[in-house]
Amino acid sequence: MVTFLLFIIIGLAALNFLQYRSNKSDQSNLTYLYKKLQRIINEQTDEKLLLHTDREDMKQLLIQINRLLEHNQKIMASYNKTEISMRKMLSNISHDLKTPLTVVLGYIEIMLNDQNRSQKETDELLQKVHGKTVEVLELIKRFFDLAKLESGDKDIPLTRVNMNEICRKNILGFYEVLTSKGFDVAIELPEENLYALGNEEELDRILNNLISNAIQYGSEGKVLGLTLRTDEHSVYVDVWDKGKGISALHKDLVFERMYTLEDSRNKSYQGSGLGLTITKRLVEKMDGEILLNSKPYEKTTFTVKLNRITY
Structure with missing residues (x-):
């Protein structure tokens, strides 16, 4: 009986010791996490919390804290x-x-x-x-x-739009300008009418911006093209020229606010840097996408991609 009680006492003492070590380890881990988190916040670093632990609840807590840190870093x-x-x-x-x-x-x-x-x-x-x-x-x-x-204050109602008519109307609107500047014009419109989800007024503005941009910056190539094409789900409008184009260095920046190429500050290429930004926002408002592909002095193409309507 005495021996049994002695075993129980030793077992309880061992459990108490293990619990003490666990508590001490948890306290040490929490102190480390507090100090590390405080340093990350104060110094605004992009570090993550790293800690070796066997406790599953502690692992899940670390995962969520690191997700929060990553989210905060993206916002910053x-x-x-x-x-x-x-x-x-x-x-x-x-x-x-x-x-x-x-x-x-x-x-x-x-x-x-x-x-x-x-x-x-x-x-x-x-x-x-x-x-x-x-x-x-x-x-x-x-x-x-x-x-x-x-x-988000500008409401753009979307309807079924005849893209053939939109393209035809906008390129004809520049006929005199293109003729006076000696441009060759290449227009490719399919015989059947293509319809897209969009807003006619804003599509006029988008194509006006893109054609004006092609005339202004692609004048050295003396060629301007407009192509309307489709696949099963989308309608594409390509506005292209064979001018000096846009280098890979500038390609990802042309849609940013107020961004202009260096020579756009001279009289030949004066511009506010807002046209393409507004164009991109308008396309996105119509649940579309605008793409750019450019090989200087070969072909520079701005492509507007919209959702196709087949009925």
Whole structure:
């Protein structure tokens, strides 16, 4: 009996010792996790919590904490990218507004200071002031349009749209410009009408932006093409040119806010950097996708992909 009781006492003592060690180990692990987590948060590093443990509940806790850390790191990376983009956008807005406004101010000063000018000269100056003012208003309108698209305030109702008619109407709208600039135009439209889920007004705007962009930046190639094609599920509109194109370095950036190629700041390639951003947002609002493929001086193609409607 005494021996049995002695075994029980020894067993209880061993369990108590093991529990003490386990508690001490848990306390040590928790202290480590607290200090490591505090350092990750304070220093904003991209580290993860690493801990060797046999406890399943502790493993699951570590998995969820690491998921939360990863989510937070993605949010911070997105925030930092947006902040950099906004700073660049504000810098470019300042530049793009300052230039025409400075010109307008110059014209007004000429009219105020030169009292001996003829009526013809006055009319010419007023026409230039009017042109620059329209330029500023158009730029401001684009800023508001982009803000509405990104905030979700712009409602774009989607319906069944005849893509053949949309393409035909928009390319004909540039006929005089293309002819005056000496462009060869290649149009490929299927005989049967193709229908897509979209918004006619916004599709006009999208194609207007893409064709204008091809004329402006692809003028050296003197060729502009528009192709309408389809597969089982989608309708594709390709707007292409054979100009200087877009290098691989810039390919992923052309749809970013206020992004312009370096030479787009000169008079030949003036642009706000908002056109393609707005185009991309509009396509996405129609549950579509815009793609870019470019080989400089061979072929640069912007492709709008929309959901096909077959009925």
